[in-house]
Each structure stands twice: as structure tokens, then as C-alpha cells.
Amino acid sequence: VCTYATERLAVSGSGKTAGEWSSLTSASVYVDHPYTTPLEHTLNIDLFAESVLPARQIALELSLESAEALIAAMSRAVEGARRTANDAQLATADLTVGDG
Amino acid sequence: MIEPLLAEMATIWGHGGDPVPAYVARPLGAGPYPGMVVIHHLPGWDEANWEIVRRFAAHGYAAICPNLHHRDAPGAAPDDAAAAARAHGGVPDERFLGDCAGALRYLRALPSCSGRVATIGYCSGGRQSFLGACELDPDAAVVCYGAFIAGPPPDGLSTMVPVLDRAGGISCPVLGLFGADDTHPSPVQVAEIDAELTRLGKEHEFRIYDNAGHGFFAVDRPSYRPEVAVDGWRRIWAFLRRSLQATGEPVPAQGD
Numbered sequence: 001v002c003t004y005a006t007e008r009l010a011v012s013g014s015g016k017t018a019g020e021w022s023s024l025t026s027a028s029v030y031v032d033h034p035y036t037t038p039l040e041h042t043l044n045i046d047l048f049a050e051s052v053l054p055a056r057q058i059a060l061e062l063s064l065e066s067a068e069a070l071i072a073a074m075s076r077a078v079e080g081a082r083r084t085a086n087d088a089q090l091a092t093a094d095l096t097v098g099d100g
Numbered sequence: 101m102i103e104p105l106l107a108e109m110a111t112i113w114g115h116g117g118d119p120v121p122a123y124v125a126r127p128l129g130a131g132p133y134p135g136m137v138v139i140h141h142l143p144g145w146d147e148a149n150w151e152i153v154r155r156f157a158a159h160g161y162a163a164i165c166p167n168l169h170h171r172d173a174p175g176a177a178p179d180d181a182a183a184a185a186r187a188h189g190g191v192p193d194e195r196f197l198g199d200c201a202g203a204l205r206y207l208r209a210l211p212s213c214s215g216r217v218a219t220i221g222y223c224s225g226g227r228q229s230f231l232g233a234c235e236l237d238p239d240a241a242v243v244c245y246g247a248f249i250a251g252p253p254p255d256g257l258s259t260m261v262p263v264l265d266r267a268g269g270i271s272c273p274v275l276g277l278f279g280a281d282d283t284h285p286s287p288v289q290v291a292e293i294d295a296e297l298t299r300l301g302k303e304h305e306f307r308i309y310d311n312a313g314h315g316f317f318a319v320d321r322p323s324y325r326p327e328v329a330v331d332g333w334r335r336i337w338a339f340l341r342r343s344l345q346a347t348g349e350p351v352p353a354q355g356d
Binding site: 003004005006007008026028030032033034035036038039040046048054056059 | 141142143144146172173176179180181182183184186187190223224247248254255256257260284315320321322323
């Protein structure tokens with residue numbers, strides 16, 4: 001199928017391509033025919049560096065299985081970081097109570 | 101023997117008088133040759149479409165494929181321009197119509213062109229081939245699995261509105277080739293388009309192939325269906341032969 005459905009979102013961070021880093025500002029995410037990968041559909045991510053298009057910095061075409069694995073890995077990493085941050089906050093709170 | 105071809109990049113004058121790059125291929129003979137405007141799909145102005153342009157030239161057509169994403173990223177690589185076009189919400193219909201009109205004018209002005217010119221589009225280009233038939237003056241239009249001619253537009257691409265309500269303007273024969281396993285367009289939507297063209301008295305030939313989904317002509321994708329694609333090309337040549345008085349066969353070299 002050919003869905004064309006496209007998610008657009010603002011992002012902050014940096015991306016590196018051709019040896020240069022750029023500040024990323026927006027992204028497109030969609031499942032559609034890839035430009036170059038010989039699959040019927042891929043999860044495609046375009047990362048843009050400026051609000052003025054077409055400064056696309058990074059393009060990904062991932063098989064749907066790879067995309068699911070990557071999403072799961074990213075979720076685990078972010079959730080792990082949040083848990084660590086929460087633990088640190090709780091530790092700080094305990095310390096504050098102890099000081100009182 | 102097939103007559104020698106010329107394939108090159110050219111510039112046409114598109115919507116708003118803007119210069120638009122286009123890939124052109126045509127037989128080198130004196131003609132007269134019918135013309136074909138190849139409308140590329142949303143993933144980009146890519147090699148697969150240029151190959152289709154050369155195929156038409158090999159079959160005796162002056163063929164052209166304008167870069168519909170040019171303005172979204174002037175000078176950028178076709179894949180980056182496609183990403184920019186998508187981020188902009190797709191190709192606006194009025195801009196497409198202006199660019200397609202420019203491509204029709206370009207071909208009709210060629211000394212070797214007969215003046216009879218068709219359009220063909222795949223996927224989103226199929227919808228645009230249909231739209232061009234509604235609003236412009238091609239002599240024939242081929243629609244290959246054109247999505248969103250009927251039905252609601254996809255999320256995030258608001259430009260891809262349904263165009264079936266403009267079918268009253270169609271003034272040329274339409275050939276539609278679709279897959280029964282496709283969902284964009286679904287067989288129900290194809291039937292809706294078919295019924296509307298019949299109701300309006302528009303000359304058309306629709307074919308829905310079993311065991312085929314979206315993209316059955318695309319030789320570089322798993323969706324390719326050789327038997328369906330071969331039959332589809334035969335129908336295209338026969339349709340164009342009727343509609344453009346074209347031969348639809350490889351052009352013999354002089355002296356053959």
C-alpha cells in the first residue's frame with residue numbers, strides 16, 4: 001500500500017553528517033515506499049536542521065522489524081534514564097529530610 | 101533495431117512561469133511522434149521514473165518527466181527534495197497543474213512531436229494524471245494505482261484531497277490499472293471512480309488485477325508482478341494506439 005501518512009514534529013538535539021554537526025529542529029516520520037532500500041515499505045525518518053527547509057541532515061529507511069527493535073531499545077534507554085533520575089531525586093529528598 | 105534516442109535534462113516553464121527541471125527522452129528521427137508526460141510518485145523524481153521515460157522514447161514517444169519537487173528544494177538531490185516536499189505537506193494541486201501544463205506545452209512545441217500527448221502517473225502520480233485529465237488538455241490519461249482520487253486525504257498530507265468531484269471536466273479517454281490487493285486505492289474506491297466516470301459518460305477502461313497490490317509495475321520492489329505488469333504494458337500500448345494514433349511498438353530504424 002501507499003499510505004503517505006506523515007507525522008511532523010519539532011525536535012531538539014544535534015545530528016552529524018559528512019563530518020559536521022548541526023542543530024536539529026524538526027522531523028518527518030512515515031511508513032511508505034523507500035527511496036533506495038529494496039523493500040516495499042520502510043519506516044522513514046527525515047531529520048531537518050533548520051526551520052527553513054530543505055536542510056535535511058539525516059535520512060533513515062529502516063525495515064519495519066528494525067524500526068520496532070530500535071523503538072523498543074530507545075524506549076528502554078529513555079525509561080532507564082528517567083528511573084535513574086527519579087532515584088537520584090528521591091536520594092536528594094532523603095538527604096534533605098535527614099539534614100532537617 | 102530501435103531508433104536512436106536522445107535523453108537529457110531540460111528546463112520547462114511551469115506553474116507561475118517558474119523554470120522547472122525535467123528529464124526528457126525522445127527518438128532522434130523526424131517524427132511525428134506522440135508525446136507522453138510521466139508523472140513521478142511522491143518518493144521522488146527518481147531513476148525508476150527516468151527509466152520509464154526512456155521506455156516510452158524507445159517505443160516512439162517524445163517523453164518528459166518534470167521534477168514536481170523542484171521548488172521545495174531548488175538544486176537539492178531528488179531524495180532530499182522529496183523529503184522537503186513531504187515536510188511541506190505534499191505537492192499543491194495548482195502547482196502540479198501548472199507544471200504539467202508546462203510539460204504538455206514543451207512536448208507539443210517539439211518539431212518532431214505530433215501534438216497528441218498523454219499523461220501517465222503511478223501512485224500519487226496516478227491521482228495527478230487523473231487530475232490533469234480533469235483540468236488540462238491531454239489527449240489521453242493513464243492512471244496506475246492512483247491513490248486518494250476518492251476517499252479522505254492521508255494524515256499529514258492535506259494537499260492530497262479527493263479529486264473525483266472534478267471528473268466532469270475530463271475531456272480525454274482514461275485508462276486505469278489497479279490491484280485487487282491494494283488498499284490505496286481499495287477496490288471499493290476504484291469501483292466508485294469507475295461508476296462516476298460511467299455516470300458522467302466519460303470514456304474509460306478500468307482493469308483490477310487479481311494477485312496484485314500497489315506498485316505492481318515497480319521492477320525494483322517486492323510488489324512487482326511480472327504477469328500483471330506485462331499485461332498492463334500491453335494495455336497501455338493498445339490504449340495509446342487508439343487514443344493518440346500511436347504505434348506503441350518499438351520504432352524500426354530507417355531502412356528496416
